[in-house]
Amino acid sequence: MLPTIDEPSLGLTRARLIQDRLSKPDAASLTLPQVVATGKTGSGKSTLGNLLLGATDVLRTTGRIDCTDAIHRVRFPRGLIYVDLPGVASSDHLENYNRVAFGLVQRPDWDQVGHVRVLDYAAREQVGDAAYPPAGLPAGTVAPDVILYLLAPHQPMVRDEQPYLGDLLHRYGSSRVVHVLNIHHDGSGGRATEANMADAWQALADCHQAAGFALNEDSVVEVDCLMGNGLAELLAAMRRPLTEDQAKPLIDVITYQAEDAPGLFLDEVTDAVAGYATALATLKPASDDEGAAMMTAAADTLTKYAGKLAGHTVKLCADEKRDFRKLVWKVISGLRTEHREPVFKKESTPVYRRVPVTKTREEPDYDQPIYETRAVREKTPPVGLDGFVRAVGNLFNEDEYTDYKTVYRRVVVGYGTRRISVITGYRNEIDHIETYKVENGSRVVWVSYEPFGVKGTALALTAWYLAIRHAAGGGREPATKAIYRHVLSAVKQDAEGQTATCAVSLLPADASTLLVAGQQGPRAGAAGEHAGHAAIEPAAGQPPMPGKAAPEAGTVEVTFALPAEVRAGKVALCGEFNQWSAEDIYLERGDDGTWQATVALEQGRSYRYRYLLDGERWENARQADRYVPNTYGSADSVVIVEPRPQPQ
Numbered sequence: 001m002l003p004t005i006d007e008p009s010l011g012l013t014r015a016r017l018i019q020d021r022l023s024k025p026d027a028a029s030l031t032l033p034q035v036v037a038t039g040k041t042g043s044g045k046s047t048l049g050n051l052l053l054g055a056t057d058v059l060r061t062t063g064r065i066d067c068t069d070a071i072h073r074v075r076f077p078r079g080l081i082y083v084d085l086p087g088v089a090s091s092d093h094l095e096n097y098n099r100v101a102f103g104l105v106q107r108p109d110w111d112q113v114g115h116v117r118v119l120d121y122a123a124r125e126q127v128g129d130a131a132y133p134p135a136g137l138p139a140g141t142v143a144p145d146v147i148l149y150l151l152a153p154h155q156p157m158v159r160d161e162q163p164y165l166g167d168l169l170h171r172y173g174s175s176r177v178v179h180v181l182n183i184h185h186d187g188s189g190g191r192a193t194e195a196n197m198a199d200a201w202q203a204l205a206d207c208h209q210a211a212g213f214a215l216n217e218d219s220v221v222e223v224d225c226l227m228g229n230g231l232a233e234l235l236a237a238m239r240r241p242l243t244e245d246q247a248k249p250l251i252d253v254i255t256y257q258a259e260d261a262p263g264l265f266l267d268e269v270t271d272a273v274a275g276y277a278t279a280l281a282t283l284k285p286a287s288d289d290e291g292a293a294m295m296t297a298a299a300d301t302l303t304k305y306a307g308k309l310a311g312h313t314v315k316l317c318a319d320e321k322r323d324f325r326k327l328v329w330k331v332i333s334g335l336r337t338e339h340r341e342p343v344f345k346k347e348s349t350p351v352y353r354r355v356p357v358t359k360t361r362e363e364p365d366y367d368q369p370i371y372e373t374r375a376v377r378e379k380t381p382p383v384g385l386d387g388f389v390r391a392v393g394n395l396f397n398e399d400e401y402t403d404y405k406t407v408y409r410r411v412v413v414g415y416g417t418r419r420i421s422v423i424t425g426y427r428n429e430i431d432h433i434e435t436y437k438v439e440n441g442s443r444v445v446w447v448s449y450e451p452f453g454v455k456g457t458a459l460a461l462t463a464w465y466l467a468i469r470h471a472a473g474g475g476r477e478p479a480t481k482a483i484y485r486h487v488l489s490a491v492k493q494d495a496e497g498q499t500a501t502c503a504v505s506l507l508p509a510d511a512s513t514l515l516v517a518g519q520q521g522p523r524a525g526a527a528g529e530h531a532g533h534a535a536i537e538p539a540a541g542q543p544p545m546p547g548k549a550a551p552e553a554g555t556v557e558v559t560f561a562l563p564a565e566v567r568a569g570k571v572a573l574c575g576e577f578n579q580w581s582a583e584d585i586y587l588e589r590g591d592d593g594t595w596q597a598t599v600a601l602e603q604g605r606s607y608r609y610r611y612l613l614d615g616e617r618w619e620n621a622r623q624a625d626r627y628v629p630n631t632y633g634s635a636d637s638v639v640i641v642e643p644r645p646q647p648q
Contacts, residue, residue: 002297003279007305008268013228013261033145033246035238036083038098038168040161043150044182044225049074049084070117071101071142083142095164100134101142104167145246146238147172150180150225153196157203166211174213176241179204179220180234197222232261269309273302277460284451291332291449292325295456299324299463306464310471320466323480327462331455338444344437353431358421368416376411377404458488555600556641560609564593568613571595575609582612603643608636 037045049072072084085101086094096106096113106112116137120128132138149165151157169177181200183192192200201220208215221237223230239247280298285291299316307314316324382391382403395401452459462484560573573585577599587595601607611619625640 002283002294002301003276005276005301005305006272007308008265008272013265013268017261017264033238033242034081034083034143035146035148036085036102036142036144037148037150038085038102039148039150039180040152040155040157041086041094042155043152044180045084045148045150046072048148048150048180048182048223048225049082070119071097072119072121073141074121083144085142098164099167100137102144102168102171103142104171106134144172144176146241147177148180148234148238149177150182151200151204152182153192153200156199157207162207162210165207169208169211169213173241174208174216174219177219178234178237178241180225181220181222182225183222183230273305273461273464276302277457277464280456280460281453282451283456285332285335285449287447287449288329288332288336291335291452292328295328295331295452295459296325298460299467302460302464303467306467306471312471314467314471316463316466316470320480324459324463324466327481327484328459331452331459332449334455335450335452337448337450339446339448340442341445342439343441343443345440346435347438348433348435350430351432351434352428354426355429356423357425357427358423360419360421362417362419364415365418366415368418369412370414370416371410372413373408374411376407376409378407379403380405454491455488458484458491461487461491554603556603556643557598558601558639558641559596559598560587560611560639562587562595562611562619564589564595566595566613566619568617568619570614571619572612572615573597573599573609574612576607577601577609582615587611601639601641603641606638606640608638610637 037048039045070086074082074084083101085098096110097116098104099106100113100116113134115131115133117131118128118137118141119126132141147168149168181192181197183197204220205215218240219237221230221234223234276298280294283294285294303314303316379400379402380387382388382401387403391401391403394404462480465483465487466480562571571587572582573587574580574582578584585597585599587597589595606625613619626638
């Protein structure tokens with residue numbers, strides 16, 4: 001299962017710093033106001049309270065009717081009180097509950113409130129639970145210095161809600177009511193659309209007009225009550241209805257978090273992305289497709305987060321997606337180990353024997369003579385006269401005196417025949433077939449995978465780099481493969497891949513500025529962020545700075561000073577009088593250690609300004625003529641240049 005990324009937000013970082021500032025010993029002298037939140041059910045009142053507490057579970061929040069069914073008073077350190085009231089416009093009884101809390105007359109046609117329950121919290125824990133009759137509600141239980149009227153722009157302002165808001169405006173004055181448009185209205189990531197926001201603004205304007213007031217645009221603040229975007233603007237708006245004594249401590253809190261929040265937020269983003277990328281190193285895919293799906297999902301997660309930080313949708317181009325997929329498949333192929341076994345095939349070989357080649361012929365069979373009976377004349381001695389006569393005749397005829405007699409005998413007249421085979425040669429003949437197995441390659445039996453390791457971390461950070469580059473509006477150089485090699489080298493050097501903090505810092509130019517700006521709105525000004533308040537001590541009659549011309553007519557010399565405990569190599573004075581240049585005016589350290597610079601400013605004007613230490617850290621002084629909120633979530637110091645008295 002893929003890990004989840006802990007998504008820091010600048011607003012949550014600011015909330016933690018607010019808590020930190022209020023808990024410091026030197027905050028004991030701060031007298032902070034009571035802030036009361038009211039509005040429709042589901043508008044984010046409890047969520048905003050949890051945000052200010054830097055927690056998620058102190059105030060119950062579900063957005064359902066009766067989710068907050070009592071007055072929740074949260075006591076912050078050093079006196080700040082946040083009061084969370086039940087939702088209105090969803091229950092007649094709960095609206096009357098709000099009316100009792102604010103000291104308004106209950107609507108007689110609705111269910112009357114018989115008692116009011118008050119829950120007190122301190123140090124994120126419930127410390128009190130009491131019920132009072134409406135007339136017996138202790139004084140100061142709900143005594144708002146500032147009223148936050150929350151609206152969820154995706155919900156229309158219903159008709160019954162308008163009289164309630166109108167009564168609040170008449171009871172406390174329109175200057176004390178700050179309207180909070182919760183642009184993040186649910187926990188599923190949904191956000192109000194531009195049409196929703198326009199409708200909400202119009203509904204507020206109509207409601208104010210019906211009550212006889214004009215809507216002050218400065219009293220309407222768009223805030224993401226879940227993630228905290230716009231929190232600094234909300235704090236600045238809360239300051240406006242306060243007295244000077246109440247405002248200065250609140251500005252102290254605003255300035256404290258404004259100075260440290262951007263850097264701390266970037267550190268938290270770095271840690272979150274590094275932790276997420278490092279966690280990917282332990283994942284072990286079960287298949288090529290699963291590994292590719294894991295890395296694609298991780299890249300999508302980081303891309304969406306980069307878009308959320310930048311404040312707009314971020315998408316990788318087709319070429320980058322293709323190159324990234326190639327890298328993913330290459331990495332996965334290196335993780336795969338194929339376990340193979342040999343594959344055999346059956347083969348056969350004939351075994352031959354030599355066989356004689358013969359032919360058949362006939363020959364006499366002397367063992368089978370052929371006999372005939374024939375008359376044979378044999379010599380025999382003559383017997384008798386006849387024999388004598390034949391013998392004498394034979395003597396004359398055959399020259400041999402002998403007699404012959406005829407004898408019948410068996411005579412061999414021939415022989416029988418027999419057929420015999422004669423070997424004429426030899427030939428090969430298959431005797432039998434021998435069958436056997438022969439290895440014919442191998443096959444994959446099963447595949448195992450190693451964890452992604454440092455290469456998985458590098459892949460994730462490559463996607464992060466690409467996403468941030470798009471969020472910052474950068475070009476497409478270097479190429480994806482080159483980024484991966486660079487990041488992989490950094491990851492391998494970064495604690496042997498156990499963390500990826502150093503590798504996360506390999507961001508495109510201006511990425512840090514982008515991440516902070518995306519959380520708090522567009523940046524402006526030649527010197528970057530110049531929020532805060534600084535000490536400006538007008539000093540008449542002092543000589544001009546060395547190297548500076550004497551003041552012209554219509555100008556007054558103003559000395560800007562920082563105390564000796566400020567540690568820096570150089571201090572630049574940036575303000576509207578020098579177009580926020582960080583290279584124009586530098587303070588010089590005196591013999592007593594204090595930093596001073598004297599500048600000729602036009603009479604009858606006011607200027608915003610602040611100090612930049614060593615080109616990277618903003619410093620504020622302890623006093624200024626007044627403070628005004630800026631677009632970067634804090635307040636600028638203001639010097640008011642009074643006209644020089646004319647000689648009598």
